[in-house]
Amino acid sequence: MMLDFDVIWASLPLFFSGLKVTLELLLIALGVGLLLAVPLALMRVSKNPLINFPAWLYTYVIRGTPMLVQLFLIYYGLGQFEAVRESWAWPWLSQASFCAWLAFAINTSAYTAEILAGSLKATPGGEIEAAKAIGMPRLMMYRRIVLPSALRRALPQYSNEVIMMLHTTSLASLVTLVDITGAARTVNSQYYMPFEAFITAAVFYLCLTFCLVRLFKHLEGRYLAYLAPRKA
Amino acid sequence: MLHGYGASLLDGAWLTLQLALSSIALAVVLGLIGAAFRLSPVKWIAFLGEVYATVVRGIPDLVLILLLFYGGQQVVNQVAPLVGYDDYIDLNPFISGVGTLGFIFGAYLSETFRGAFMAIPKGQAEAGVAYGLSSMQVFFRILVPQMIRFAIPGFTNNWLVLTKATALVSVVGLQDVMFKAKQAADALREPFTFYLAVAAAYLVLTSVSLLALRYLEKRYSAGVKAAEL
Numbered sequence: 001m002m003l004d005f006d007v008i009w010a011s012l013p014l015f016f017s018g019l020k021v022t023l024e025l026l027l028i029a030l031g032v033g034l035l036l037a038v039p040l041a042l043m044r045v046s047k048n049p050l051i052n053f054p055a056w057l058y059t060y061v062i063r064g065t066p067m068l069v070q071l072f073l074i075y076y077g078l079g080q081f082e083a084v085r086e087s088w089a090w091p092w093l094s095q096a097s098f099c100a101w102l103a104f105a106i107n108t109s110a111y112t113a114e115i116l117a118g119s120l121k122a123t124p125g126g127e128i129e130a131a132k133a134i135g136m137p138r139l140m141m142y143r144r145i146v147l148p149s150a151l152r153r154a155l156p157q158y159s160n161e162v163i164m165m166l167h168t169t170s171l172a173s174l175v176t177l178v179d180i181t182g183a184a185r186t187v188n189s190q191y192y193m194p195f196e197a198f199i200t201a202a203v204f205y206l207c208l209t210f211c212l213v214r215l216f217k218h219l220e221g222r223y224l225a226y227l228a229p230r231k232a
Numbered sequence: 233m234l235h236g237y238g239a240s241l242l243d244g245a246w247l248t249l250q251l252a253l254s255s256i257a258l259a260v261v262l263g264l265i266g267a268a269f270r271l272s273p274v275k276w277i278a279f280l281g282e283v284y285a286t287v288v289r290g291i292p293d294l295v296l297i298l299l300l301f302y303g304g305q306q307v308v309n310q311v312a313p314l315v316g317y318d319d320y321i322d323l324n325p326f327i328s329g330v331g332t333l334g335f336i337f338g339a340y341l342s343e344t345f346r347g348a349f350m351a352i353p354k355g356q357a358e359a360g361v362a363y364g365l366s367s368m369q370v371f372f373r374i375l376v377p378q379m380i381r382f383a384i385p386g387f388t389n390n391w392l393v394l395t396k397a398t399a400l401v402s403v404v405g406l407q408d409v410m411f412k413a414k415q416a417a418d419a420l421r422e423p424f425t426f427y428l429a430v431a432a433a434y435l436v437l438t439s440v441s442l443l444a445l446r447y448l449e450k451r452y453s454a455g456v457k458a459a460e461l
Binding site for chain 2: 061063064065066067068069070072073076077078079080081166167168169170171173174181184185188192194195198199201202205206209210
């Protein structure tokens with residue numbers, strides 16, 4: 001079997017505009033998700049059950065249900081309620097792209113919060129004791145010692161989450177957005193050429209995945225150098 | 233509350249469960265083969281295993297599902313006339329769903345199993361060889377039973393991701409819980425209600441799985457003493 005490269009060549013512009021949509025979705029979801037994840041992770045390591053429990057419930061429910069269901073709940077589901085349709089948020093919530101950003105950001109915030117919480121719990125006791133010993137106030141200790149240290153050590157696991165998120169953005173094509181997968185679905189329905197369409201999409205995703213892996217390897221070399229095994 | 237669609241949703245949920253269990257069974261087989269390939273001392277076999285794991289893990293599930301379903305459909309219909317079958321063949325979404333999810337998660341599990349095999353002390357396999365066991369016997373009688381304990385945490389993760397990925401097979405027309413919810417939601421214009429019910433069903437499934445696998449982990453760690461702090 002040979003691939004029809006003329007079709008692939010002709011549809012490349014569509015794939016590149018899809019690439020732009022995919023990257024936008026990914027960056028917005030990751031940015032907002034990380035902002036939400038930091039306070040959630042701090043809640044998750046709290047010893048006070050009133051603070052810990054809501055964050056635990058949030059991450060448990062989000063991580064226990066499929067992304068597709070969450071996306072459909074937001075995009076199709078919210079319109080069921082009169083109050084939502086008449087609220088100020090409706091112009092946004094009726095847009096597929098906003099719903100996709102929102103759903104992906106919520107989803108990644110839960111996973112990222114758990115990663116960060118694990119990393120926070122693994123903070124070496126000496127770092128905290130040292131901060132206390134020189135009389136740092138609590139907030140300053142979190143800002144200067146605990147969070148920077150935990151965020152760095154979370155990098156390897158966070159890189160997995162980022163790649164999972166890249167793959168998750170493909171679901172946006174199911175709510176009418178034309179991302180890379182959406183482009184492939186369009187091409188497939190135009191030409192009835194599933195291999196050309198979806199293999200091209202797969203190659204795009206593979207390249208993106210490899211770029212992300214390289215990027216995180218580089219970041220780890222930069223921010224985790226002090227933890228690397230000593231070279232002989 | 234579900235306006236008589238409860239039974240239909242339950243039917244769908246049962247199909248989802250069957251899909252998830254069949255897929256994980258296939259994934260375990262492919263994962264073991266993949267791990268055995270990647271640990272092989274023969275270079276090109278190890279390379280094949282590496283390619284399988286890397287390529288599949290670099291592509292979104294949805295793209296692979298669409299590729300294998302629509303692509304498979306085309307291949308079947310091009311091959312069928314050659315063997316004297318002229319009707320148009322529709323691929324069964326359940327079987328292609330199991331095939332696709334098994335193929336995808338086999339790659340993820342090969343990574344889990346590879347790590348678990350490498351965690352077994354070398355002396356175990358060497359002792360097997362010293363007793364005159366064949367390499368197959370060493371693999372199935374010595375390595376696999378010990379590997380399970382190391383593999384359970386990774387397996388748990390992959391199983392949870394797989395259960396959630398089953399929702400995607402509704403896209404190619406499998407009448408699973410997601411598909412039934414969409415039907416009900418369209419008929420009654422109450423999408424939130426029905427998708428929330430689906431979310432609850434998945435939450436029950438993942439919660440039960442977590443408890444069951446935690447119990448299994450305890451059982452398989454029975455012979456290992458954990459140090460108390």
